[in-house]
Amino acid sequence: MGTPEKARLVVLASGNGSNFQAIIDACEDGRLDAEIVLLIVNRPGAYALERAHAHAIPTQVIDHKAHPDREAFDAVLAKAIESVAPDWIVMAGFMRILTDGFVNRFLGRLINIHPSLLPKYPGLDTHARALGAGDRAHGATVHFVTPTVDAGPPIVQGKIEISPDDTVEGLKQRIHGIEHRIYPLAIEWLIEGKTDFDRASAQTHPAVVDASGNQIIPPSP
Helix, strand or coil, X not given: CCCCCCEEEEEEECCCCHHHHHHHHHHHCCCCCEEEEEEEECCCCCCHHHHHHHCCCCEEECCHHHCCCHHHHHHHHHHHHHCCCCCEEEEXXXXXCCCHHHHHHCCCCEEEEEXXXXXXXXXXXXXXXXHHCCCCEEEXXXXXXXXXXXXXXXXXXXXXXXXXXXXXXXXXXXXXXXXXXXXXXXXXXXXXXXXXXXXXHHCCCCEEEECCCCEEECXXX
């Protein structure tokens, strides 16, 4: 009897790729029974490319500026993804709003991480908005991607307490730390069948993990 194949991941990134690195590390140290089969970036100078090259991960640059509109870019992106037959498509700092057609093509296999406790603060400037609102807690959410931006079913959230002396930059760095915990965890749950799009859609609340990795709220059955 053959050894089961590892889950195949395609990662989409635009910049530094720190979450991409967290996923690489989880694959290499055995926390994830997965292989990153392709990194796709939309910016030729993205540092995520250097991370991929250091770990012998295949890469492809699809510069959005070389395409006349979102539909044309997304068509090329979809073709590149489908060419490697991934199980999951992981957005890790991919700064593009995807067309409805693209999202629906991969619905249920396309996930993203957002730096807030969704549904709070979709969009940009989440740390400044949390501080400005006087929130006592902040965090990040791994969620399935749907046509409405930052509104897809959540898989897991990471939560931290906001300190009185927190700044936007300091909070950003703390949130990065918890993102690096929960993104591999969410992928692990998907691979192991602990959740999927339908179950995430039906749950009344997502699993929540604190900064130490303790589950405050467990995943719904």
